[in-house]
Amino acid sequence: MIISRLAARPIPLLTGLLIALILPWMIYPPVALDIACWALFAAAVDLLLGFTGLLPFGHAAFWGGSAYVTGLIALHAGLPFPVAVLGGAAAAALLAVPIGYLSARLRGIYFAMVTLAFAQVVYFVANQWRGLTGGENGLQGIPRDLFGIDLSDPFFFYYAGLPFVLAGLLAAWRVVRSPFGRVLVAVRDNPARAQALGYPVARYKLLAFVLSAGLSGLAGGLFAIGHGFASLDEVYWTTSGQVVMMVVLGGIGTLWGGAFGAALIVELNDYLATAGFQEIGLVTGTIFVIIVLVFRRGVWGTVRDALRARAARAVPAPGPDPGTPHDETPGTPTAPADEVPTRPAR
Amino acid sequence: MLQQAFNGLVGGAFYALLALGLSVIFGMLGVVNFAHGSFYMLGAFGAYVLLDSFGVDFWVALAAVPLVLGVAGVAVERLFVRRLTGLDPLYGFLFTFGLALILQDAVKHEYGVQSQPYPRPPALSGSLDLGLFDYPAYQVFVLVVSVLVCAATWLLLTRTRIGVIVRAATERPELTRALGIDVGRWVAPVFGFGIALAGLAGVLAAPMRAVNPLMGADLIITVFAVVVIGGLGSIFGSVAAGFGIGLVSALGNLYVPALSQTLVFIVMAAVLLWRPAGLFGREEAAL
Numbered sequence: 001m002i003i004s005r006l007a008a009r010p011i012p013l014l015t016g017l018l019i020a021l022i023l024p025w026m027i028y029p030p031v032a033l034d035i036a037c038w039a040l041f042a043a044a045v046d047l048l049l050g051f052t053g054l055l056p057f058g059h060a061a062f063w064g065g066s067a068y069v070t071g072l073i074a075l076h077a078g079l080p081f082p083v084a085v086l087g088g089a090a091a092a093a094l095l096a097v098p099i100g101y102l103s104a105r106l107r108g109i110y111f112a113m114v115t116l117a118f119a120q121v122v123y124f125v126a127n128q129w130r131g132l133t134g135g136e137n138g139l140q141g142i143p144r145d146l147f148g149i150d151l152s153d154p155f156f157f158y159y160a161g162l163p164f165v166l167a168g169l170l171a172a173w174r175v176v177r178s179p180f181g182r183v184l185v186a187v188r189d190n191p192a193r194a195q196a197l198g199y200p201v202a203r204y205k206l207l208a209f210v211l212s213a214g215l216s217g218l219a220g221g222l223f224a225i226g227h228g229f230a231s232l233d234e235v236y237w238t239t240s241g242q243v244v245m246m247v248v249l250g251g252i253g254t255l256w257g258g259a260f261g262a263a264l265i266v267e268l269n270d271y272l273a274t275a276g277f278q279e280i281g282l283v284t285g286t287i288f289v290i291i292v293l294v295f296r297r298g299v300w301g302t303v304r305d306a307l308r309a310r311a312a313r314a315v316p317a318p319g320p321d322p323g324t325p326h327d328e329t330p331g332t333p334t335a336p337a338d339e340v341p342t343r344p345a346r
Numbered sequence: 347m348l349q350q351a352f353n354g355l356v357g358g359a360f361y362a363l364l365a366l367g368l369s370v371i372f373g374m375l376g377v378v379n380f381a382h383g384s385f386y387m388l389g390a391f392g393a394y395v396l397l398d399s400f401g402v403d404f405w406v407a408l409a410a411v412p413l414v415l416g417v418a419g420v421a422v423e424r425l426f427v428r429r430l431t432g433l434d435p436l437y438g439f440l441f442t443f444g445l446a447l448i449l450q451d452a453v454k455h456e457y458g459v460q461s462q463p464y465p466r467p468p469a470l471s472g473s474l475d476l477g478l479f480d481y482p483a484y485q486v487f488v489l490v491v492s493v494l495v496c497a498a499t500w501l502l503l504t505r506t507r508i509g510v511i512v513r514a515a516t517e518r519p520e521l522t523r524a525l526g527i528d529v530g531r532w533v534a535p536v537f538g539f540g541i542a543l544a545g546l547a548g549v550l551a552a553p554m555r556a557v558n559p560l561m562g563a564d565l566i567i568t569v570f571a572v573v574v575i576g577g578l579g580s581i582f583g584s585v586a587a588g589f590g591i592g593l594v595s596a597l598g599n600l601y602v603p604a605l606s607q608t609l610v611f612i613v614m615a616a617v618l619l620w621r622p623a624g625l626f627g628r629e630e631a632a633l
Contacts, residue, residue, distance in 0.1 A: 055436045102618050109378045109435055110578065113570040114618065117611050120567045124607045237567060241443055248440060279455040285447030292441045293429055 016256065020162060027267075029154040030226065034266045035259075036158070036165040037223040042246040042258025043172045044215035049244070050253030051176055052208045053188030054104070057112040057240050058119030059216050061099065062092035064235030065122055066217030067224035071139040072132070074225065080146050085164060085221035092217025093210050095122075100209035105202055107191070116237060123235045138231030142224055154226070161222045168218045169256075175211060176255060184208055216243075238281075245288050251298025260299045349479050350600045351593060356485045358592020359492030360547050364569045365576060365584035366496055367543035373516035373579040374536040377427060377438030383566025384449035385415055385541050389548020390557045391453055394462050404467035404553065412545040419541025423534040431533075446563070454559040461556035488550050495546065496585045503581060512536060516579065571614040577627020587625065 023032040041063055048054045070088030073079055079087075103114040126133045133139060144157060175181050186194040187201050195201045224230040233239065246265050250257025265284065272280050291298070297305065364382060371379050392411035396402035402410075422445070430437045465471075470484040503509035514522040515529040523529050548562075555561060568591075576587030591610050599606040617625060 055439070057439075102615055105622055106618075109372075109376075109439055110574065112436065112439060113378060113574055113578075114614070116567055117571045117574065117614055120564075121608050121611045128604065128607075237563075238447075241447070244440065245444075279451035281447035281451035282455060285444045285451065288444035289426070289441060289448065292437055292444060293426060296433075296437065 016259075017166075020166065024155050024158045028270070029158050031266060031270050033154065033158045033161055033226045034223070034270075035263045036162060037219045037226065038243065038246060038262035038266055039259035040165045040168045040172075040219040040222075041216050041243050042250065042262050043169055043255050044212045044219065045243050046247045046250075046252065046255050046258050047172055047175060047212045047215070048208060049247055050255065051181060051188060052184045052205060054107070054205065054209070055109075055112040055244065056115050056209075056212065057244065058099075058115035058117070058237070059213070059243055060235050060237060060239035061115075061119035061122040062096060062213040062216040063220030063223070063239060063243070064126070064230070064233075065095050066092040066220040067230035067234045068126060068133055068139060069217075070221030071142040071224045071230040074142050074145065075139065078143075078145070081144050081160075081225045082146070082164070085218060085225060088221030088224070089214050089217035092220065093214035096210045096213030097206075100206045100213070104205040104209050116240065119235065119237060119240055123232065123237070126235050127232060133230075133232075136232065138229050139224075140229045142228050142230065144225055144228070157226060161226060164218060164222055168215050171211075172215055173255060175208075180204075180207075242284070245284065247298075248288070248296070249291055249298055251301030251304070252296075254298065254300040254304065257298050257300030264299075347600065349481070350596050352476075352481060352485075352489075354593040354596025355589060356489050356592070357596060358589035359489050360551060360565070360588075361569055361572050361592050362496055362585045362588025363492055363543050363547040363550075364565070365572045365588045366499060366581065367540035367547075368569060368573050369576075369579055369581055369584040370499070370512075370543075371537055371540035372573075373581075374512060374533055375423075375427065375431075375438065376435040377430075377442065378435070378570075378578070379540065380439055380442040380566065381446040381449060382442075382540070382544050382569070383562030383564075384446045385419070385544040385562070386548040386551070386565065387453065387559060387562035388449060389415060389545035390464075390552040390555070390561060391457070391462075391548075391559075392545065393549045393552040394464050394557050397464065398462070404549075407552075408546070408549050411549050412542040415545035416538040416542030418538075420534045420538035422541075423537040427537065428533070446566075450559050450563060457559065459558060459560065461558040464552040464557050466553040484553060488554070491546075491550060495543070499543075500581065500585075508532075568610055571610050574624055575610075575614050575617045577624030580624065580626040583624055583626025 020036065023035065026032075027035075041059070045056055045059055048056045066085075066088035068088075069091040070084045073084040073087045074081055077084075099115065099118045103111055103118065106114055127135060129135075144152065144160075146160060149160075176184075183194065183199050183204055186197075186199070187204055191201050194204075220234060224234070242265065246261030247258045248261070249264060250259065250261035268283065268287075269280055272283060277283075295302070364386060368379060368382050371377060371382075389411050392414065393404065393407040396407045396411070397404070426441060426445075427438060430441060466484045470487050472483050473480045474483045474486050476486075501509075503513055511522070511527055511529075512532055514525075514527070515532060519529055551557075551561070569588075572587045572591050573584050575591065576583030576585075591613065594613060595606060595609050598609040602609075605612070621627075
């Protein structure tokens with residue numbers, strides 16, 4: 001099923017895979033790993049923002065929480081890094097249950113504010129629990145053990161970590177294409193109707209939240225192993241904002257678009273940091289403001305719409321098949337995702 | 347204990363001013379202003395720059411800085427936020443997030459991250475005998491100003507024609523428009539007013555808190571929790587929750603110091619369980 005769906009659109013898929021495989025040849029390998037981790041993080045956030053209609057503004061709690069748990073497992077239990085990363089992801093998903101329970105009942109801006117507030121709790125706990133997290137210094141010297149194989153070269157570690165990112169992206173894609181994912185889109189577009197049709201909306205939202213947190217944790221754990229440390233930056237609200245920025249930059253509701261956003265922001269951050277420019281927010285904030293004001297469909301969304309328009313011109317009046325509308329363009333939702341559907345403000 | 351409660355009320359005075367501005371803006375525009383903390387920070391820096399570079403004293407800054415920031419707020423609404431009306435309110439939130447990053451890092455670029463000193467105004471440098479204990483006069487002044495401003499805003503909204511229009515536009519924008527009232531005319535002034543309140547809080551904070559570019563960033567998240575507790579868009583709820591949370595955190599700090607920073611969020615979680623729309627919010631707004 002998955003294979004056949006994926007095989008239906010081989011060219012974009014193979015292009016994406018090829019880029020993922022040759023990335024550390026083209027750019028500095030640690031940056032390549034950062035891009036891969038943030039791409040998965042962005043896809044996890046898009047699962048909520050693009051497909052469930054919730055803006056999570058506190059996902060640093062799961063990315064950073066997993067970074068700490070992963071680091072602790074690798075440091076103190078001496079287990080190989082895949083076990084540590086999976087442990088971190090599981091911890092993130094677990095942490096998402098109470099947070100999701102309290103916040104997923106809210107909608108719109110309330111949800112964003114409340115998730116942000118809970119993430120701040122995680123930040124304060126990490127800051128104060130110095131014995132465990134190292135406080136301001138963070139967790140340092142996290143090992144990259146894999147049954148004695150030497151992964152200290154970031155170039156090789158990229159390939160050791162890539163399968164996790166790809167598996168996470170595949171899982172996100174699979175969720176979006178599943179019947180469960182279709183219900184999420186229904187919840188996004190009209191929660192009252194979804195509820196009336198008998199879908200327990202709150203439970204669907206909570207499950208989506210937990211899944212998204214688990215994938216964010218996978219990304220964050222890998223990031224911590226890749227860098228060899230976990231710091232307070234990982235749980236700070238700027239991290240939550242940055243990943244949302246990547247999703248919007250790439251295109252809300254495109255799932256893969258976040259990878260573009262991740263690549264652009266990570267590269268930009270790396271370039272500015274190398275140039276010795278400290279106030280990165282001046283640049284990223286400006287880009288973000290411009291995107292929100294005039295370029296809300298994002299990079300991927302714009303490209304996709306252009307391709308669709310061309311396809312529509314080439315084949316006169318194709319008429320989408322109402323039975324399987326989403327099979328026409330795998331990897332994208334059926335609803336035009338150029339903008340999050342407008343919900344009444346109050 | 348009593349003194350600590352008073353500290354709490356003074357802390358709550360800042361929460362209340364910021365939450366009030368956030369609520370007024372949210373009520374009128376449906377936008378949660380993430381940059382609110384940045385405007386608070388700009389208020390404090392405005393007072394600092396006026397004193398440091400131009401020798402303008404606290405009292406002038408107290409009037410001038412909120413006025414200038416209010417005008418800046420009107421400009422921001424006219425130039426940018428207006429373009430986002432009719433879209434999902436999340437875009438307004440994202441826009442103001444970007445704006446917050448810009449403002450914060452612009453100030454950081456200019457002044458660095460270290461805190462700038464700002465002396466108390468000489469007239470308020472002493473302490474007042476409050477009967478049971480002596481208390482710094484400046485803190486009493488902050489509390490009085492905050493209560494007066496909140497009360498004045500309340501009277502403005504409930505006793506004047508402008509207030510009636512704004513409240514009507516907040517509750518039922520379409521119906522208000524149908525009655526022939528130009529709601530759009532009031533959007534920018536209300537946004538500017540909310541920003542001016544944040545600026546006022548910033549000026550008031552300058553002599554008693556560290557003036558640095560990051561002072562607004564963490565505070566705004568706490569204020570978000572405050573307005574969620576009070577009920578977003580509820581004027582009374584924001585002010586009451588502001589002072590209440592100030593009091594609760596100060597007393598919490600006394601008994602369980604480890605929880606001092608997280609207590610407000612624990613209260614928020616409890617309120618969400620019990621009343622998801624906040625203590626004074628309307629259910630339809632949140633669910």
